[in-house]
Amino acid sequence: ATPVRLEDYRPTDYLIDTVSLDVRLHATATVVRAELGIRPNPAGVAGAALRLDGDELELLSITLDGLPLAPTAYEISATGLTVLSPPQRPFRLTMETRINPTANTKLMGLYRSSGVYCTQCEAEGFRRITYFLDRPDVMAVYTTRIEADAAEAPVLLGNGDPVESGTLPNGRHFAVWRDPHPKPCYLFALVGGKLGRIGGEFTTMSGRKVELGIYVEPGKEARAGYALDALIRSMRWDETAFGCEYDLDVFNIVAVSDFNMGAMENKGLNIFNDKYVLASPETATDADYAAIEAIIAHEYFHNWTGNRITCRDWFQLCLKEGLTVFRDQEFSSDERSRPVKRIADVRTLRAQQFAEDSGPLAHPVRPSAYREINNFYTATVYEKGAEVIRMLKALLGATTFKAGMDLYLQRCDGAAATIEDFLACFAQASGRDLSQFSLWYRQAGTPSVAVRTAYDAAARTLRLDFAQSTPPTPGQNDKEPVVIPIRLGVVSPQGEVSPLRTVTGETLDDGLFVLERTADSLTLADIPPHSVPSLLRGFSAPVRLEQELQPEDLLTLFSRDADPFNRWQAAQRYAMRLMVRAVEALRSQSAPVFDVAFAQALGELLLGVDDHAFAAQVMALPSEADVARELGRDIDPDAVLHARKALRAFVGSQIGDTLAATYERLANKGPYSPDAASAGRRALRNATLDLLAAGDPARGIPLAQAQFAAADNMTDQIGALAILAQHPGDAREDALEAFGARFAGDPLVLDKWFGLQAAIPEAATLDRVRRLMSHPAFSLANPNRARALVGAFAMANMSQFHRADGAGYAFLADIVLQLDGANPQLAARLLGAFRTWRSLEHTRRAKAETELRRIAARPDLSPDVSDIVTRSLA
Numbered sequence: 001a002t003p004v005r006l007e008d009y010r011p012t013d014y015l016i017d018t019v020s021l022d023v024r025l026h027a028t029a030t031v032v033r034a035e036l037g038i039r040p041n042p043a044g045v046a047g048a049a050l051r052l053d054g055d056e057l058e059l060l061s062i063t064l065d066g067l068p069l070a071p072t073a074y075e076i077s078a079t080g081l082t083v084l085s086p087p088q089r090p091f092r093l094t095m096e097t098r099i100n101p102t103a104n105t106k107l108m109g110l111y112r113s114s115g116v117y118c119t120q121c122e123a124e125g126f127r128r129i130t131y132f133l134d135r136p137d138v139m140a141v142y143t144t145r146i147e148a149d150a151a152e153a154p155v156l157l158g159n160g161d162p163v164e165s166g167t168l169p170n171g172r173h174f175a176v177w178r179d180p181h182p183k184p185c186y187l188f189a190l191v192g193g194k195l196g197r198i199g200g201e202f203t204t205m206s207g208r209k210v211e212l213g214i215y216v217e218p219g220k221e222a223r224a225g226y227a228l229d230a231l232i233r234s235m236r237w238d239e240t241a242f243g244c245e246y247d248l249d250v251f252n253i254v255a256v257s258d259f260n261m262g263a264m265e266n267k268g269l270n271i272f273n274d275k276y277v278l279a280s281p282e283t284a285t286d287a288d289y290a291a292i293e294a295i296i297a298h299e300y301f302h303n304w305t306g307n308r309i310t311c312r313d314w315f316q317l318c319l320k321e322g323l324t325v326f327r328d329q330e331f332s333s334d335e336r337s338r339p340v341k342r343i344a345d346v347r348t349l350r351a352q353q354f355a356e357d358s359g360p361l362a363h364p365v366r367p368s369a370y371r372e373i374n375n376f377y378t379a380t381v382y383e384k385g386a387e388v389i390r391m392l393k394a395l396l397g398a399t400t401f402k403a404g405m406d407l408y409l410q411r412c413d414g415a416a417a418t419i420e421d422f423l424a425c426f427a428q429a430s431g432r433d434l435s436q437f438s439l440w441y442r443q444a445g446t447p448s449v450a451v452r453t454a455y456d457a458a459a460r461t462l463r464l465d466f467a468q469s470t471p472p473t474p475g476q477n478d479k480e481p482v483v484i485p486i487r488l489g490v491v492s493p494q495g496e497v498s499p500l501r502t503v504t505g506e507t508l509d510d511g512l513f514v515l516e517r518t519a520d521s522l523t524l525a526d527i528p529p530h531s532v533p534s535l536l537r538g539f540s541a542p543v544r545l546e547q548e549l550q551p552e553d554l555l556t557l558f559s560r561d562a563d564p565f566n567r568w569q570a571a572q573r574y575a576m577r578l579m580v581r582a583v584e585a586l587r588s589q590s591a592p593v594f595d596v597a598f599a600q601a602l603g604e605l606l607l608g609v610d611d612h613a614f615a616a617q618v619m620a621l622p623s624e625a626d627v628a629r630e631l632g633r634d635i636d637p638d639a640v641l642h643a644r645k646a647l648r649a650f651v652g653s654q655i656g657d658t659l660a661a662t663y664e665r666l667a668n669k670g671p672y673s674p675d676a677a678s679a680g681r682r683a684l685r686n687a688t689l690d691l692l693a694a695g696d697p698a699r700g701i702p703l704a705q706a707q708f709a710a711a712d713n714m715t716d717q718i719g720a721l722a723i724l725a726q727h728p729g730d731a732r733e734d735a736l737e738a739f740g741a742r743f744a745g746d747p748l749v750l751d752k753w754f755g756l757q758a759a760i761p762e763a764a765t766l767d768r769v770r771r772l773m774s775h776p777a778f779s780l781a782n783p784n785r786a787r788a789l790v791g792a793f794a795m796a797n798m799s800q801f802h803r804a805d806g807a808g809y810a811f812l813a814d815i816v817l818q819l820d821g822a823n824p825q826l827a828a829r830l831l832g833a834f835r836t837w838r839s840l841e842h843t844r845r846a847k848a849e850t851e852l853r854r855i856a857a858r859p860d861l862s863p864d865v866s867d868i869v870t871r872s873l874a
């Protein structure tokens with residue numbers, strides 16, 4: 001396929017202003033009648049043919065202004081329908097198409113999930129429902145009439161507000177929904193099925209009463225309460241924080257069990273993967289509750305950033321996604337602990353986006369070409385996209401940032417906008433030139449900032465020399481310097497140096513230094529001896545910081561930095577340094593040596609701990625993948641695994657008593673509550689037990705067994721099981737069996753069980769995964785199941801996916817090929833696990849390449865898989 005290019009954008013030749021749909025639901029033969037109000041686009045080419053997109057549609061009839069269109073007046077192909085010479089005035093095109101929702105395994109367009117009819121149209125699924133101009137800059141007002149068998153689909157939902165419903169002969173019924181807000185077709189949705197409901201009410205800031213509904217599988221209503229609560233809090237927060245008010249009389253959320261991603265922000269009718277709606281203490285972990293809260297908020301926030309203001313074209317995806325991730329991160333920060341949320345977000349950013357950015361799939365936050373847009377719903381577009389907004393706020397200051405947002409929300413409301421439109425609002429609000437800043441959208445790769453420090457004891461000055469560089473990425477060899485906000489402080493033996501002044505007498509407002517050139521320096525005045533600079537506080541820019549810090553400097557920052565993020569970062573850096581050395585030792589057949597001071601520092605944190613969630617983040621040492629990224633090349637995953645295991649065992653045995661005492665002290669009191677403070681306590685408790693078991697299994701395992709048996713909530717239960725899973729033996733197998741039996745009827749809980757077993761870092765795991773694929777509850781056709789088992793093996797088990805014998809690669813390649821025909825999006829997602837293949841040591845690299853070439857050689861690959869495999873090998 002030839003790529004679509006940003007530079008080739010031009011407006012459509014026709015516009016569609018109104019869409020009137022009549023959908024007669026049927027399991028295998030749904031008939032869709034679409035009446036489109038079309039007119040020539042003044043910005044398009046006059047007299048051009050009208051080319052509508054279509055995919056797997058059967059056309060039953062077509063009329064123009066009520067008159068049948070002659071077969072010579074139009075052409076049909078596998079990708080669309082062309083009306084050869086449409087009238088050059090407004091006209092009505094009415095088409096009837098037939099589709100088969102049961103046969104729709106791609107889960108794009110109209111499909112059935114456990115008998116429920118639902119739709120997914122972003123990015124290009126609407127063309128699988130009717131012929132249309134399937135692109136986001138075509139915005140129309142929709143009326144949807146849905147008709148179905150009343151017994152099969154008692155609940156009928158559409159976008160907007162309900163206007164009419166009634167019964168029909170032969171046990172059928174109908175409902176009509178109307179959405180007054182013009183929208184692109186990717187935001188269209190409908191649902192029909194047997195669903196349970198919980199309802200609520202929200203009064204907006206201007207007094208509009210909104211009826212809220214959350215629809216789930218009948219019998220699971222009680223598990224939807226937290227999602228409803230999160231929705232109400234999101235609606236309130238968006239009014240307070242961004243002045244964004246809801247604009248319809250109803251807001252519905254439907255949970256379905258077959259869904260390619262997390263959720264979808266269809267106007268007034270969000271459709272969710274049920275994993276991000278359903279929660280009860282017995283079935284959901286604290287992390288699940290936090291994810292539900294974040295995703296409910298994210299989809300709701302799209303109502304303004306995405307729906308009211310949409311994207312001109314799919315290159316602008318980050319316009320809605322980066323901004324909306326930023327907004328949901330801010331929401332969670334306000335609802336929970338801001339520093340802990342930041343640490344968790346940076347962990348994700350580094351694990352997902354930094355990994356993507358340093359491999360063959362690297363692309364800019366706003367790509368300039370794509371072959372398959374579904375492959376660009378990436379950590380770069382989402383997470384780095386959010387970081388870019390965060391930097392904009394840091395650079396402009398909160399007040400000016402707010403002014404820019406207000407201008408954007410007002411000026412672009414109702415429009416299909418671009419990144420340029422967005423940035424223009426902030427340029428205007430600040431009076432600043434943001435052209436260099438806009439490089440963050442165009443240039444791929446993670447910039448490195450190298451820092452050298454020099455202290456002049458006589459002058460009491462501290463000189464910081466910064467140099468930035470961005471490595472080459474596919475298609476971009478030479479990089480320009482970007483604007484990097486570096487928030488910094490200086491930690492002296494007497495405490496924080498404040499305010500920070502330069503030798504030329506300027507004060508650093510907010511401790512912000514902005515690096516714009518390739519190299520720059522800063523000399524600070526009045527710095528006491530033995531001070532340590534604390535750089536990139538709060539992770540003020542998505543860069544790699546290269547700063548030589550000695551263990552004693554790291555300990556200073558860890559114990560005294562005023563910035564919690566950098567306290568955490570100091571501990572991570574220390575652990576990283578120890579693990580990198582251990583990897584070197586192991587690869588030269590010697591025993592790793594660790595550093596008691598590090599273990600003691602962790603122990604001291606536990607003794608004086610007040611913020612449990614923060615301490616839990618400190619205790620979670622860098623992951624194997626973190627270490628691999630730090631090494632960058634010639635990676636031996638077995639050495640990484642063993643280095644990490646050894647450090648954990650070392651810490652666990654050095655501070656075993658403190659760990660055990662902390663574990664006891666943090667015991668549950670009272671019933672489960674998912675609030676952030678309780679979740680933090682549980683997280684720390686599980687982290688202490690985990691390290692204790694790593695250092696002293698004889699002490700830790702019985703405690704884990706007891707916790708597993710007594711747990712009244714999923715966080716404690718799966719926490720204990722995860723610890724047991726790391727230690728081969730009967731304790732593990734018995735617990736796994738008990739858990740599997742207890743939750744045999746609960747697919748979402750079994751996903752945790754599948755995932756946990758797939759992540760066991762032992763040679764026998766691949767066989768275990770193969771065995772689990774024939775478990776009665778497993779199905780490759782269900783995305784949640786596939787991701788839980790196969791996805792966890794490929795993405796959360798570095799040493800086993802990257803087995804030296806290549807069996808992990810061959811296994812994944814087989815699955816990708818098997819899945820590609822049915823669900824290309826899911827297949828392409830799983831294939832992404834190969835993205836780091838070039839950084840491995842040469843035997844593994846060769847084996848990975850063999851499997852990638854085997855996939856590439858297969859004829860009839862989907863565009864999704866073909867695109868990923870081609871780029872991975874390029």
Ligand code: B3K
Pocket residue numbers: 122123261263264265298299302321374377
């Ligand atoms: N906008 C959807 C993602 C659609 C993915 C299409 N392949 C969910 C979200 O980001 O909110």
Ligand code: ZN
Pocket residue numbers: 298302320321324
């Ligand atoms: Zn989104």
